[in-house]
Amino acid sequence: MRVLSARKLVALVAIALGTGLGVGLFTFTYARGLSYFSTDPRACINCHIMNDEYDSWGKASHHAAAGCVDCHLPRDTIPKYIAKAENGYRHSRGFTFQDFHEPIQIKPKNSRILQNNCLKCHGDLMHDIVEGSTTDVTSVTCVHCHASVGHGPTR
Amino acid sequence: NIFERKQEAKNPYLRVVDVTEDTVDPAVWGSNWPRQHDGYKQTVQASSTNFGGGDAHPAEKAEKEPWLTRMFAGYAFAIDYRDRRGHAHMLFDQEQTRRVTEKPQPGACLHCHASIIPAYRFVGKGDVMKGFEEVCAMPYQKAHELVDDKGNKLISHPVGCVDCHDPKTMELRVTRPGFLVGIKSLKEHQGTKDYDVNRDATRQEMRSFVCGQCHVEYYFKGDRKTVTYPWSNGLKVEEIEKYYDDMGFTDWKHKETGAPVLKAQHPEFEMWNQGIHARSGVSCADCHMPYKREGALKISDHWVRSPLLNKSRACQQCHHYPEEEIQARADVIQERTHALMRRSAAALVDMLDAINDARKAGAGDEQLKAALAFHRKAQWRLDFVAAENSMGFHAPQEAARILAEAVDYARQGQIAAKAAPRAPATQPGK
């Protein structure tokens, strides 16, 4: 492993704290919890449970434009690492205990991250239509019409 | 939560002119929002589909569906009842219809055919609700010719930007008193007190509510002809029927049978509400005003029209099938509905014939009581689907269900008429 930058180290601690609770470092390292640092989509399929999303991402319109983290993690550094810790904890826990809801469903908080990321790339084009509401509950969400951009049609 | 962007309350649009609550002319708004205005102007264009309206000279509906003339016997709709067309024509079409030129109509008609709120405000001296009630009660022509203090006509435009948008923020809002009151009564029925649509609705709901201002069943309440939406028992066909039955309301006495019947008008909002799209949060604007890209901007297409003329934008974002397949799906639904509508109409006509025969043979209102009650029920249902403008698309199974009931009641009416005692006064011992 390469020497970690200070920033990443801080993040690792955050993740480890989250992950440590009830799961233990074994899961985390064996299942490549560190892949949460990576922006390489292949990192996400260190858990086979993400295979479907990976495969479908590869066939959907954005695979050349955006990787998993571009859509699913916040852009700003601190929020990003908090989200990584939170999700890293939950995913590791889920993978170990196999007690999550299937089919996997995006959580409301992660939906908002997603919506923000659409706007990160497409905000200018969207200017007129989203004005005044982006991620609040009364907003018109992008996936209402574009549910297939990340992973192709689901139905 | 920390990674949510703070919402900016600033006004986003660059404005070159000022628009206010009194700016009814869309062209003025057009200087600020030329793209939306361009779309809006397109609504003058002729356009039509298998079942959708929109010709330059809209046909009489009875040309394709001759039974309508019998269904409406004795009512203004038997004189002149045409296919709808684009928003730009709504005021003109109302002025010209023989329902208005040959029959006295109230100012109430203008509620949905003109950019009318400034007129209400003027007449009500600032109180829109009061003005609304007064204008409803005026004769149509008098209301239409209202002028303000400077002698300028108050009513001169069809639905305009100000009817759906707050001129300050450009947010969607509902302006029509009929809807404000109607939705409140519906929400109360559903257990929510003091519902204020402009305060409590979500943005996605507003994308349907602005249309629900007009695309609804209505009646004129009382002598003052107040436009009213009969929703306090719910939006389903039998819930609205109950509303009318409970208050003993009737639109007119059917000329052939004498039954006290109801007229259903364009219940798009009510029907859509029973469908799977509404359940899935798909709004009127999603299909009828889909987003379109113009250069560096994405905007809502203000050319409100049949989505089947615009399938790539209106349907394909959600349904990834070729356009032909999308059209075919709509066709299956609409053709099933149309066949059932014809079937119900045939039953209705048979019933009318049977009642007429019974009358000729001497049966009176008393003997025909059961038959006439069936007539009212059957016709209400058939008309509800026929007057709804999507030919069943907005709620396919619901439309079929309503027509099934229409058939049943019409045939039962026919049976009751045949069984009605003839010339009863002269029958001895019975």
Next chain:
Amino acid sequence: NIFERKQEAKNPYLRVVDVTEDTVDPAVWGSNWPRQHDGYKQTVQASSTNFGGGDAHPAEKAEKEPWLTRMFAGYAFAIDYRDRRGHAHMLFDQEQTRRVTEKPQPGACLHCHASIIPAYRFVGKGDVMKGFEEVCAMPYQKAHELVDDKGNKLISHPVGCVDCHDPKTMELRVTRPGFLVGIKSLKEHQGTKDYDVNRDATRQEMRSFVCGQCHVEYYFKGDRKTVTYPWSNGLKVEEIEKYYDDMGFTDWKHKETGAPVLKAQHPEFEMWNQGIHARSGVSCADCHMPYKREGALKISDHWVRSPLLNKSRACQQCHHYPEEEIQARADVIQERTHALMRRSAAALVDMLDAINDARKAGAGDEQLKAALAFHRKAQWRLDFVAAENSMGFHAPQEAARILAEAVDYARQGQIAAKAAPRAPATQPGK
């Protein structure tokens, strides 16, 4: 745990025993594919939903729907007609039904209730088609007791692995002669000559065709009682009716009215074909055998049952709504259908009464001709929806359409019966 999971992902298909075309016992296959076999075994379990079958002691359908007894007057279904339940019970339930114990039935019945192809092959001396025809023509008990050269019973298992899977490749395949012939005639009608389902169907199609082997409308053709699927005019209710009308087929003479009526049996495949799911390529297996994850493996759930018992896998893969919302959507559809079914049934019963009255008053077959023709049409439609097992879910608008027609024909039959001349022989001058 994670270690195990990574291992599992590697080799799913290790065979420990050999299976052949003659291996009808699923337990043997179970040694190779224990997960699928575990699911298969679950089909013994009792389970039921609002409208779905599955109790341990399936109720007589007439308990909930008493009108069925009158609809089936004079036919075996009036004696004993229960809710369906899981696949494991199919052979037992057939052996036990009073339709079999009290009425003579042909070997044809076994076509869909047993793992029967080896028996056909044996009787046909290698020719499955020939054996099929011969077994159909035998009396039920004789067919059921067939033994092979060694004296082993040939028919002892309900539907098993071999009925849907090629033992060599595990690929899906259709084995039932009724379906092989039926789908060929349908494809021919649609313009495709010489269709061979096992050669020409796509994998996704096969995921429905294996079920269409049995979940279909059928009749026994001719004296030899050959199981036949009446599809050569198409799969819609009126297309199948035309098939029967053209050949003058009738299942039985209705005991009350004497009308030559038809019996509809479980037309799931036909109804599904009219729905939006079929159009969208959603197969029976997608909903009734959804994928489930067992460790790192994804397998098809072989516990074939109501998808409403398994909404997360059966529906949420495509519809991202909470389970309660999915249930509510199904409820709306099924309740609408059920209400319409009751409405048609009431109309049917009124018609039966009217015909009975006319007969009592002396009307004969000649005078009742029109009424009896309506009876046949109405009953066929009502039964088509009632016998279909999804209470309208597989094609909501189509089910409502069919019921609307049923109401119309039943009421017209009632009218015709009331109008039928009474005691005609003695009427002078006519």
